[in-house]
Amino acid sequence: MNVKSLLNFKSFFSKMSNVCCRKNKCSTEGSSCEKKKCCPCRCILKIVLSLLFLSLFNFFFVKFYIKGHGQEIVDAVNASFAKQKEEKMANSKKNASVEYEKLIKDSSVPFIGDKNSNNIIIEIFDYNCGYCKKANDEIRRLFQKRNDVKVLLINAPIMSEASLVAAKASIAVFAKDPEHFDDFHFRLMNHKGQISPQDVYDIAQASTKGRYKAVKDEMESKKTEEAIQASYDILRSLSIQGTPAFIIAGDLIPGFVPAEELLKRLK
Incomplete structure (x- = not known):
């Protein structure tokens, strides 16, 4: 499964999640069933399934992204830690002077x-x-x-x-x-x-x-x-x-x- 296929899945199941139930009417994007009674269980099932597939999409997307940009992520994290350490040391040095006086x-x-x-x-x-x-x-x-x-x-x-x-x-x-x-x-x-x-x-x-x-x-x-x-x-x-x-x-x-x-x- 490639990223393009995952994007198609995301689009499809996002449409499925666009469900609303009002006044005993049930509708989904692109179709309607106004004359039928609303089935809350069916709506909830669609939402759960859509959320499940969206989670799978996000998992595979992150996995593919990390695989292709792993070193960039490591470098960014290390740079962030180095910056935090530098700021902490500078702040401690400033405070040491204040405490000393x-x-x-x-x-x-x-x-x-x-x-x-x-x-x-x-x-x-x-x-x-x-x-x-x-x-x-x-x-x-x-x-x-x-x-x-x-x-x-x-x-x-x-x-x-x-x-x-x-x-x-x-x-x-x-x-x-x-x-x-x-x-x-x-x-x-x-x-x-x-x-x-x-x-x-x-x-x-x-x-x-x-x-x-x-x-x-x-x-x-x-x-x-x-x-x-x-x-x-x-x-x-x-x-x-x-x-x-x-x-x-x-x-x-x-x-x-x-x-x-x-x-x-x-x-």
Whole structure:
């Protein structure tokens, strides 16, 4: 069966589907049966058959078209995906610059390093992420080479429920006991294996001591919930689906980055 035959079938059965039943009259294109009683079942059968053959026509037409233009279709699909990826990357880069300017002015964002430094790295991380722990080692190596760097820490608790507990504790410790935040942060990052909620509470208590009760209360505060939500908003804005990720001078750098690469991107 060729395309011409299929077109003839389509024309024939399209005519069959032109059926109407009104006031006990039944008619089809090119003929009439006004004196006969209308048979709804017959009309419905014709419509069903016409729809069936139209479906078959569309199936064979698409099949023949794809067979003759397969490579063109593949090229068009690949071009569409490439364009979407390019637009997504451009949008993420633009948003990274916006987020960078906003975050470096936000004094509530936890940080490690030189408080007054303008050499700022924004790290997006999860306390239960293995690559984030490796990245933490690189940050410490960076501090050994330069002491004029400030690292803003954006908690992105996407790994587990324990990650969310750790993120809340991180934000709360920084808010209520900033002097001991570095100790708390590095204890969590240096913890071997996956961190449990109890690990978080134990480390928070060991780090903050007399401020532990205030930290626990702050973990469940509205302010902390809003900070967590703001982190999720940043992930969506930058189209980040994994950790770690960095923003330096407004440029988004996804994935693990060694200390040497971080140094190159600083002033």
